[in-house]
Amino acid sequence: MSEKTIPYYWSSIDWAKLVEDFPPPPYFDAAMARMSDDGLRELQNARFLQRMQDAWRVPFYRERWTAAGMESGDIRSLDDLATIPSFTSEDLKHATENNPPFGDHQNFALDAMSTPLKIQSSGGTSGLPRPTLFDPVAWEVQAIQFARAFVAQGAQVGDILQITLTNSLANTAWCSSTAALHWSGLVPLTTGSGAVTSSVRQLELARSWGTSGWVAFGEYLKILAETAETAGIDLRRDLSTRFIHTYLGVDTDGHLRRLLQDAWGAPVYDNYGTHEVGLIGYECQAQDGLHVNDDTAVLEIVDRETAQPVADGVTGNIVVTSLHRSVPPIIRYDLKDLIRREPRARCGCGARTTKLSGFLGRSDEMVKLRATSVYPRAAQDTVQGDERSTGEFLCVIDNVGAGISARERMTVRVEAKRNVDESALHQDMTGRLKDLFGVKVDVEIVPSGSLAPVTGLGGEGKVKRLLDLR
Ligand SMILES: [Zn+2]
Incomplete structure (x- = not known):
């Protein structure tokens, strides 16, 4: 006792x-x-x-x-x-x-x-x-x-x-x-x-x-x-x-x-x-x-x-x-x-x-892309505002190049609904995200449901929107 x-x-x-x-x-x-x-x-x-x-x-x-x-x-x-x-x-x-x-x-x-x-x-x-x-x-x-x-x-x-x-x-x-x-x-x-x-x-x-x-x-x-x-x-x-x-x-x-x-x-x-x-x-x-x-x-x-x-x-x-x-x-x-x-x-x-x-957004997630400050989560509104997307997205950040040409890169992976014109969606997303961030980011259109294993959608806790590979 x-x-x-x-x-x-x-x-x-x-x-x-x-x-x-x-x-x-x-x-x-x-x-x-x-x-x-x-x-x-x-x-x-x-x-x-x-x-x-x-x-x-x-x-x-x-x-x-x-x-x-x-x-x-x-x-x-x-x-x-x-x-x-x-x-x-x-x-x-x-x-x-x-x-x-x-x-x-x-x-x-x-x-x-x-x-x-x-x-x-x-x-x-x-x-x-x-x-x-x-x-x-x-x-x-x-x-x-x-x-x-x-x-x-x-x-x-x-x-x-x-x-x-x-x-x-x-x-x-x-x-x-x-x-x-x-x-x-x-x-x-x-x-x-x-x-x-x-x-x-x-x-x-x-x-x-x-x-x-x-x-x-x-x-x-x-x-x-x-x-x-x-x-x-x-x-x-x-x-x-x-x-x-x-x-x-x-x-x-x-x-x-x-x-x-x-x-x-x-x-x-x-x-x-x-x-x-x-x-x-x-x-x-x-x-x-x-x-x-x-x-x-x-x-x-x-x-x-x-x-x-x-x-x-x-x-x-x-x-x-x-x-x-x-x-x-x-x-x-x-x-x-x-x-x-x-x-x-x-x-x-x-x-x-x-x-x-x-x-x-989160200030510690800021990415510097060609001297412009970008907050990846802000992409949410743009992606979810397009009916051709499921609204699911993931921002992937990595380093490319070496030495003096080394820079940070951000790719926004956007899920497309089935049977939509993916190349049109790609073009529109690229344009709108450039307007949003003030700098061009790469866009990758991916199939519906494919991001869940990384974002944790449907599991416990908050959905992850940023994959930082730097
Ligand atoms: Zn009130």
């Missing part, structure tokens, strides 16, 4: 305080509408200073900050935030490699084990995925963030929410089911991905059990729509879908959203989140930018090269400071995701929060 005291989940949280601090729906919208800009800043500032205290106790931060000449009294308020060194996922990777198994930013929690903990991980491009520990507060606040999104997207008490992501290492599925069960009165139907419950069975369950809302990646919604057609299920007539919670990727012109809304006959809502910080932004029924969970995170948008703050409305890297997380604290995490921010304003839905554009 262990001599350690069991840290029970039920007694590990002051639930009344949690609900007061991080209002679940429907209270969040009203709280945010009531709060002045100064009031919000004050709330964020108080939470930020608590998180700074947590972080000074953590070797990862203490060592980095001390090396940069910081002392614990230097940071007096959020006004000083930009003077703190930021970090990236590479820094977390090194921290984990040097201090196994979970890194000196979070090993402390497992040593003490004074609270229940859960391990989730985010996809790494090589080696083991990056682990993150969650204590009950981090776990429940992330679920509250998702519950706010579902209700803003039209979820009603008693609705069945079909979650087509598997409860596995990644946390989106877990956040969704916890949000449904704990914080929004929805009935989670955890079918998992198509690899766990076949796409036909997913649709049959939705039809028989009356699914109202879906949590699914955009690519999987397309697969379900194709499956429905083959199986003789009419998505509009046979299902009772009222809302779809998804992640559209770079959908600047809205091609993917329109395609999905047409196929499903229901509104499709975009969201943006990260493994460590949770759901940062979500669309409401107004579909007019993503509401930020302003009480759980402070966002900075910085120039991708100079790291200096950019004005609202200008695209840059998002740098996140979590206001709720202690295990581990997250202070100025440069996610390398490109995004735009709009100032706090009253929305048609009644809430008053900061807003974000959708996800606009």
Whole structure:
């Protein structure tokens, strides 16, 4: 028998305080509408200073900050935030490699084990995925963030929410089911991905059990729509879908959203989140930018090269400071995701929060092609806007030539539907991608379905759009 005291989940949280601090729906919208800009800043500032205290106790931060000449009294308020060194996922990777198994930013929690903990991980491009520990507060606040999104997207008490992501290492599925069960009165139907419950069975369950809302990646919604057609299920007539919670990727012109809304006959809502910080932004029924969970995170948008703050409305890297997380604290995490921010304003839905554009690409995927900066994921809109393509694509980057003539090359592989004129598609894609990127890229037309083994379409996790062979 262990001599350690069991840290029970039920007694590990002051639930009344949690609900007061991080209002679940429907209270969040009203709280945010009531709060002045100064009031919000004050709330964020108080939470930020608590998180700074947590972080000074953590070797990862203490060592980095001390090396940069910081002392614990230097940071007096959020006004000083930009003077703190930021970090990236590479820094977390090194921290984990040097201090196994979970890194000196979070090993402390497992040593003490004074609270229940859960391990989730985010996809790494090589080696083991990056682990993150969650204590009950981090776990429940992330679920509250998702519950706010579902209700803003039209979820009603008693609705069945079909979650087509598997409860596995990644946390989106877990956040969704916890949000449904704990914080929004929805009935989670955890079918998992198509690899766990076949796409036909997913649709049959939705039809028989009356699914109202879906949590699914955009690519999987397309697969379900194709499956429905083959199986003789009419998505509009046979299902009772009222809302779809998804992640559209770079959908600047809205091609993917329109395609999905047409196929499903229901509104499709975009969201943006990260493994460590949770759901940062979500669309409401107004579909007019993503509401930020302003009480759980402070966002900075910085120039991708100079790291200096950019004005609202200008695209840059998002740098996140979590206001709720202690295990581990997250202070100025440069996610390398490109995004735009709009100032706090009253929305048609009644809430008053900061807003974000959708996800606009990853700055660390930038390719220099003949001195032009290219963000490969931006190809999504062009490819999905052409009906002759299945919408599936993969950008392959490699080096060609040697010595002084060495250069980087990008080839966009585009899937064609059956029986289309491939040479016309090739010509049009080449022209449109040149207009988009401002530089010519190679285009290769490939058969329908051929990219799935590389992109991971239909499997677990996010679809891969970039194959970097440099
Ligand atoms: Zn709104």
